[in-house]
Amino acid sequence: MSEKPFKSLTLKELSALLDLDQSTVSRVVNGEADKYRISQATQQRVLQAAAAHGYAANNVARSLRLKRTHTVGVIVPEISEGYSTSVLGGVEDELLKEGYFYFVVSHRHRPDLLKGHPRMMIARAVEGIIAVDTPIEEDLPVPVVSVSGHKHREGVINIELDHVRAAQLALSHLKELGHTRIAFIKGQTVSSDTDRRWSAIVHQTKALGICIVPQLVVQLQSLDPGPGPGVEVTRQLLDTGHPFTAIFAFNDITAIGAIIALREASLRVPKDVSVVGFDDVLAASTNSPPLTTIHQPLRNMGQVAASTLLKLIREGTPHPQSSTLTVYPRLVVRKSTSQVAGREV
Amino acid sequence: MSEKPFKSLTLKELSALLDLDQSTVSRVVNGEADKYRISQATQQRVLQAAAAHGYAANNVARSLRLKRTHTVGVIVPEISEGYSTSVLGGVEDELLKEGYFYFVVSHRHRPDLLKGHPRMMIARAVEGIIAVDTPIEEDLPVPVVSVSGHKHREGVINIELDHVRAAQLALSHLKELGHTRIAFIKGQTVSSDTDRRWSAIVHQTKALGICIVPQLVVQLQSLDPGPGPGVEVTRQLLDTGHPFTAIFAFNDITAIGAIIALREASLRVPKDVSVVGFDDVLAASTNSPPLTTIHQPLRNMGQVAASTLLKLIREGTPHPQSSTLTVYPRLVVRKSTSQVAGREV
DNA sequence: CTGAAAGCGCTTACAG
DNA sequence: CTGAAAGCGCTTACAG
Numbered sequence: 055m056s057e058k059p060f061k062s063l064t065l066k067e068l069s070a071l072l073d074l075d076q077s078t079v080s081r082v083v084n085g086e087a088d089k090y091r092i093s094q095a096t097q098q099r100v101l102q103a104a105a106a107h108g109y110a111a112n113n114v115a116r117s118l119r120l121k122r123t124h125t126v127g128v129i130v131p132e133i134s135e136g137y138s139t140s141v142l143g144g145v146e147d148e149l150l151k152e153g154y155f156y157f158v159v160s161h162r163h164r165p166d167l168l169k170g171h172p173r174m175m176i177a178r179a180v181e182g183i184i185a186v187d188t189p190i191e192e193d194l195p196v197p198v199v200s201v202s203g204h205k206h207r208e209g210v211i212n213i214e215l216d217h218v219r220a221a222q223l224a225l226s227h228l229k230e231l232g233h234t235r236i237a238f239i240k241g242q243t244v245s246s247d248t249d250r251r252w253s254a255i256v257h258q259t260k261a262l263g264i265c266i267v268p269q270l271v272v273q274l275q276s277l278d279p280g281p282g283p284g285v286e287v288t289r290q291l292l293d294t295g296h297p298f299t300a301i302f303a304f305n306d307i308t309a310i311g312a313i314i315a316l317r318e319a320s321l322r323v324p325k326d327v328s329v330v331g332f333d334d335v336l337a338a339s340t341n342s343p344p345l346t347t348i349h350q351p352l353r354n355m356g357q358v359a360a361s362t363l364l365k366l367i368r369e370g371t372p373h374p375q376s377s378t379l380t381v382y383p384r385l386v387v388r389k390s391t392s393q394v395a396g397r398e399v
Numbered sequence: 400m401s402e403k404p405f406k407s408l409t410l411k412e413l414s415a416l417l418d419l420d421q422s423t424v425s426r427v428v429n430g431e432a433d434k435y436r437i438s439q440a441t442q443q444r445v446l447q448a449a450a451a452h453g454y455a456a457n458n459v460a461r462s463l464r465l466k467r468t469h470t471v472g473v474i475v476p477e478i479s480e481g482y483s484t485s486v487l488g489g490v491e492d493e494l495l496k497e498g499y500f501y502f503v504v505s506h507r508h509r510p511d512l513l514k515g516h517p518r519m520m521i522a523r524a525v526e527g528i529i530a531v532d533t534p535i536e537e538d539l540p541v542p543v544v545s546v547s548g549h550k551h552r553e554g555v556i557n558i559e560l561d562h563v564r565a566a567q568l569a570l571s572h573l574k575e576l577g578h579t580r581i582a583f584i585k586g587q588t589v590s591s592d593t594d595r596r597w598s599a600i601v602h603q604t605k606a607l608g609i610c611i612v613p614q615l616v617v618q619l620q621s622l623d624p625g626p627g628p629g630v631e632v633t634r635q636l637l638d639t640g641h642p643f644t645a646i647f648a649f650n651d652i653t654a655i656g657a658i659i660a661l662r663e664a665s666l667r668v669p670k671d672v673s674v675v676g677f678d679d680v681l682a683a684s685t686n687s688p689p690l691t692t693i694h695q696p697l698r699n700m701g702q703v704a705a706s707t708l709l710k711l712i713r714e715g716t717p718h719p720q721s722s723t724l725t726v727y728p729r730l731v732v733r734k735s736t737s738q739v740a741g742r743e744v
Numbered sequence: 745c746t747g748a749a750a751g752c753g754c755t756t757a758c759a760g
Numbered sequence: 761c762t763g764a765a766a767g768c769g770c771t772t773a774c775a776g
Contacts, residue, residue, distance in 0.1 A: 064770085065770065074746080076769090076771090080772090092746075117459045117752095119752050134481075135681075139478055159491070179457070314685075336480075340659075340686065411753075422755075426756090436762095457752090457754065461754055461755080464755050466768075
């Protein structure tokens, strides 16, 4: 039709062409012709001309006028990483469906970005914010939904995994296989899930009659998103000389690191040591051996986060109740766990 | 300072408070006080009041007035996937540095989204678009930079890997290890890299005196982003009964799939069959065995794409020359390749 | 049934 | 040195 695609006219130009007022054209284009009882003839003319010239309203002007940007912000720790991007997939599903777009920013645990990014997004007039595994440190003037946030800030809705159930699934699986000396790798202190997960484990070991041996509990330090930190910490575990037959790792990448360290020490997985991961990111199934792990419905968590945020935006409640939506884990048994052997390491 | 963080005043309100005209306040806030020779006293008052009230200009109004949104769009095949997100990391590095934000959308190879998403982003007034491994099907009214696009559309700048060098690195590595019967897994037809990579391989096999056996060439069909398609195609390869001692896979995830299929057939990697991947995503190093692969500098490609796009935007050239920026691969030797054994499969 | 006017919140020539 | 006015491109009460 037009020579330059998208080189769209303005409303004013289009109206001039049609010899109609802007307001009339605006009404027809926005599907409010009936409401204003605009004649069929006029409607036809407008619609045809709009199509012919590829008219599309300037969204910036529209946003200014309507005070709605149909944009939300998403903040994640690290963009090049499986956990966040699985959630993002779900966020996208829901948002695009409703005509919303989103900005993504990553903070990499830098305090300046943790504070600055939400502000910048607000300055960009986002209508709401989704924080993935990221603490929100101040009150924000838009609705906030947090995925694995755990801060319970006033007015923030949390999408959270049932960690007690997760611990139960993992630990009873290990117990059934005969493991009693289990080593634990806790997450970095910066990760919002760390405390919750650990409390749940402590709780469930009691329920199941499993002892936690303090020497068999280590914590990730380095923020490196790869398997390195898991390797490091597993070496420490082996160095202590305390025997164990299984490791419950903070996440899949850490579990993969643990397996690397175990192999270095000539220990076979799962024959000598069983390893359980957490998250069920893509790498869990492609690893060799494929990881037994706790599946988090990450994509679904993203969908729930997005649809919840959209609901808050629609309702326009300035300070909704802080509350929690719980999602449920699943045990995925693959090849990194097996019946405990006679020999302990 | 103010009770509600970010509940920012408008320029007009702030000016009223100070009993100054909007224009004066605007000038000071935008750092143009000197240019307009505004008195020190006034500057102080304005700056202080702005800080006290947390004044920040409404970016929507600003964008409308200046006709600049400081926003770009990024389109990728799949958001929950290592290749795209590695590139996105680099894109973010450069963009945020310059005060730009970006929208991300994924098309999942759906024709309607491939066409619709760029249009929607244009309607959102992005100043430019970065297309990652995604063909651009029509002329767009903003600058476009393509990462691994290969379409050479008029006015689009391509960031491309030197595939000939990549093929040379992989094939001479295999040749040095004594492999002569090499199987090849080509990419899906929808992937922009597929043709280029294959041409480069054909070219380099000739240069190195390696024969391509037609029965040992298979192509990925399924669009599933996991290792499944690689497993499938490797089974076919084994079913043909043609002997081979090495596989050069289209990417790391496919290589991982190939290894799974090889194991099913009781073949050891690398003892019986060597496998070379491509990309060097995180999974390549964490896999067991860790993959020998061709490293693509994905993050760097993202950085180059973003800084190039920003340059085009700054220059305001409506239709720059189509051109190509080449980046270089690196061979990463890990544990999935070894000297050829006497026995052929 | 359609139009004229105001206004969203900025920036910037133009005056003085 | 500072202000008054126009205008970016829309939408929507208010008229008639």
